[in-house]
Amino acid sequence: MFQADIVREDAPSFQGEGQLAIKVDSVSKSFTRWQRKEDASEKADRSGKKSAVEEESSSEKKALRKKGILGKVEFKSIFRQEKKTLTALDNVSFQVRRGEFVAYAGPNGAGKSTTMKLLSGMLQPTTGAISVLGMSPEKDRIALMKKLGVLFENRTELWWDHPVIQSFEWKKVVWDIPDAVYRRNLDMVTELLDIGEIRNTFARELSLGQRMRADLAMMLLHSPELILLDEPTLGLDVVAKRQMIEFLKRINREEGVTILVTSHDMDDLEEMAQRILMISGGKLVYDGSFDGLREITGNLTHFTVTTDGGQPELEGCKLLGGKNGVFEFEVDLSCCPMKGLLKRLSQADGIMDVEIWKAPIEQVIAQLYREWR
Amino acid sequence: MRERKVINGVKRYFELLGIYAKMDLASLMRDRAFMAIVITADIVSNISSISGIFLLAWKFGGIGGMDRFEVLFMLAYGNIVMGFLNMMGGCNALFPSRIIGRGQWEHMFIMPLPYAVQLTVGIFPFTGSSSLLSGIGMLWAAVHHMETVLPWWWPGMLLFQLFISMVIVVAASYLFSSLAFYAPVQCEEISSTVIYSMDHTRNFPLSGMPLYIRYPLLTIFPAGLMAWFPTMILLGKTTTWVNFYPAVFALLISFVSAYFFRKGFGYYVKKGINRYVSGGHRS
Numbered sequence: 042m043f044q045a046d047i048v049r050e051d052a053p054s055f056q057g058e059g060q061l062a063i064k065v066d067s068v069s070k071s072f073t074r075w076q077r078k079e080d081a082s083e084k085a086d087r088s089g090k091k092s093a094v095e096e097e098s099s100s101e102k103k104a105l106r107k108k109g110i111l112g113k114v115e116f117k118s119i120f121r122q123e124k125k126t127l128t129a130l131d132n133v134s135f136q137v138r139r140g141e142f143v144a145y146a147g148p149n150g151a152g153k154s155t156t157m158k159l160l161s162g163m164l165q166p167t168t169g170a171i172s173v174l175g176m177s178p179e180k181d182r183i184a185l186m187k188k189l190g191v192l193f194e195n196r197t198e199l200w201w202d203h204p205v206i207q208s209f210e211w212k213k214v215v216w217d218i219p220d221a222v223y224r225r226n227l228d229m230v231t232e233l234l235d236i237g238e239i240r241n242t243f244a245r246e247l248s249l250g251q252r253m254r255a256d257l258a259m260m261l262l263h264s265p266e267l268i269l270l271d272e273p274t275l276g277l278d279v280v281a282k283r284q285m286i287e288f289l290k291r292i293n294r295e296e297g298v299t300i301l302v303t304s305h306d307m308d309d310l311e312e313m314a315q316r317i318l319m320i321s322g323g324k325l326v327y328d329g330s331f332d333g334l335r336e337i338t339g340n341l342t343h344f345t346v347t348t349d350g351g352q353p354e355l356e357g358c359k360l361l362g363g364k365n366g367v368f369e370f371e372v373d374l375s376c377c378p379m380k381g382l383l384k385r386l387s388q389a390d391g392i393m394d395v396e397i398w399k400a401p402i403e404q405v406i407a408q409l410y411r412e413w414r
Numbered sequence: 415m416r417e418r419k420v421i422n423g424v425k426r427y428f429e430l431l432g433i434y435a436k437m438d439l440a441s442l443m444r445d446r447a448f449m450a451i452v453i454t455a456d457i458v459s460n461i462s463s464i465s466g467i468f469l470l471a472w473k474f475g476g477i478g479g480m481d482r483f484e485v486l487f488m489l490a491y492g493n494i495v496m497g498f499l500n501m502m503g504g505c506n507a508l509f510p511s512r513i514i515g516r517g518q519w520e521h522m523f524i525m526p527l528p529y530a531v532q533l534t535v536g537i538f539p540f541t542g543s544s545s546l547l548s549g550i551g552m553l554w555a556a557v558h559h560m561e562t563v564l565p566w567w568w569p570g571m572l573l574f575q576l577f578i579s580m581v582i583v584v585a586a587s588y589l590f591s592s593l594a595f596y597a598p599v600q601c602e603e604i605s606s607t608v609i610y611s612m613d614h615t616r617n618f619p620l621s622g623m624p625l626y627i628r629y630p631l632l633t634i635f636p637a638g639l640m641a642w643f644p645t646m647i648l649l650g651k652t653t654t655w656v657n658f659y660p661a662v663f664a665l666l667i668s669f670v671s672a673y674f675f676r677k678g679f680g681y682y683v684k685k686g687i688n689r690y691v692s693g694g695h696r697s
Contacts, residue, residue, distance in 0.1 A: 186526035
């Protein structure tokens with residue numbers, strides 16, 4: 042109920058199909074997989090409860106284990122395996138307009154990568170329809186791939202045993218990129234991603250950050266209209282991450298490239314994207330702005346109070362920590378409005394300085410993830 | 415308009431072959447001494463792999479009704495078949511179960527080319543041609559020493575039979591690779607196991623072998639169609655109607671293979687994902 046409401050309130054609606062870069066309509070994706078069948082005691086162990094019968098069987102097992110008859114892994118579990126149907130995506134619908142920069146987030150196993158694979162035609166949905174740049178990833182794969190750029194964090198399209206520039210030349214031929222477009226884009230990515238020095242280096246000799254930059258550069262050589270990025274900043278150092286973020290923002294702003302990006306780094310996502318789609322347990326649970334997301338969790342705000350030494354008593358505010366006269370508080374502005382907070386601060390004794398800021402988006406998201414579990 | 419499209423298509427195909435050939439040449443030129451050692455070792459290895467059979471034929475003046483140079487011709491024919499396929503299938507196109515098992519098909523999805531084109535343009539003409547070169551050399555030596563007078567159309571027939579044998583090998587590889595769509599890890603090497611088993615078996619001359627050995631090797635495990643049977647056709651040792659058998663078999667196995675490969679592929683894109691397919695992917 043909570044999750045569905047969030048999507049309905051913030052979901053943007055678009056009029057024309059032509060202005061859409063992505064249209065996902067009631068898409069579900071399920072898989073089957075083998076897994077070991079849990080016995081009653083395992084279930085109880087997991088839930089932390091045990092019935093009298095289970096207690097008894099558990100003590101018998103302990104005795105058998107002591108005798109060495111049963112190992113740590115139950116022998117019979119080898120013969121008791123079951124096939125389970127797993128729903129990776131459950132009736133997911135959303136749209137992305139051309140030129141938008143959208144973040145796609147969710148906890149581990151939520152269905153982010155599955156969505157990316159569905160959008161890039163690597164998988165087909167069990168039910169529902171997908172349209173990317175007005176084309177079907179399944180039926181119009183070749184035409185779509187000429188306009189789509191895909192970058193997965195754990196994959197590289199670079200040729201491992203060749204210099205980076207060789208991979209670029211390979212791409213020019215395979216994607217049939219006209220000379221003028223290739224030269225223009227090569228100059229652009231070389232300058233913006235600062236890859237001049239690594240262009241002639243073998244891909245296998247690059248650091249992770251360099252490899253990601255080279256991969257990103259290669260992805261852009263055919264002037265894609267839509268880019269799908271799965272964890273592009275994962276494992277990058279601060280400098281490489283800044284470079285990547287600035288570049289993505291720039292091509293979105295100046296070239297009008299539509300970008301859909303997944304990441305676990307919420308601060309990065311907030312800096313890059315204008316809108317966030319959140320998925321949990323295969324369901325779309327939020328579609329809207331980052332500020333809207335904060336409001337859902339109660340508009341959390343943090344503030345630091347510097348005093349002459351004593352801890353101020355502030356009703357409705359939660360003390361997060363304090364040291365040497367500097368105390369950090371958290372307050373929910375939807376319950377305690379800013380006016381009231383300022384009044385309380387002005388009435389408190391010994392206050393020398395106050396600094397107020399929004400709660401980090403990481404904290405907001407963490408709170409949501411905990412609620413969804 | 416249609417002609418123009420075909421010409422552009424052919425031109426583009428050669429462009430693609432060209433970029434892979436260029437990359438292969440770049441690898442070769444990077445460390446010429448090292449590559450020379452690798453290619454020489456490959457040629458020596460290819461020749462030594464068939465030398466056992468040839469030495470037996472030399473010692474006994476032939477095997478099963480084939481004289482020593484006819485045996486050499488058969489061995490050379492097999493080397494050309496496998497040599498050409500190895501050269502063309504450098505990007506594992508000859509072993510698609512590896513592509514599936516290693517999750518590499520995902521790279522193919524995002525390339526704006528038909529899968530058939532992607533699978534056939536990844537050539538290694540410079541670093542992967544040692545087996546082909548040794549085969550051609552051996553074939554030339556065998557024909558040079560044979561006393562048979564060859565008719566004018568014989569080279570055409572040779573090329574046709576080589577093509578048919580290659581189709582059979584590729585079709586067998588794709589047929590067994592279909593299983594990898596359902597169990598990627600378990601079947602990752604199934605195509606190489608099948609093809610290399612056929613490759614080892616094709617060296618034995620089947621002339622004089624009992625029918626219960628010969629027939630299975632010409633049908634359910636068609637190693638006999640990789641070298642021995644085409645050799646018999648090319649040397650004029652078969653009856654006319656039997657000469658069509660390899661072509662008919664190639665057509666049949668190609669259809670069966672295409673059917674099962676498409677079916678497996680459909681399963682893969684509908685149900686498959688590296689984390690969920692039973693057995694998953696290696697990477």
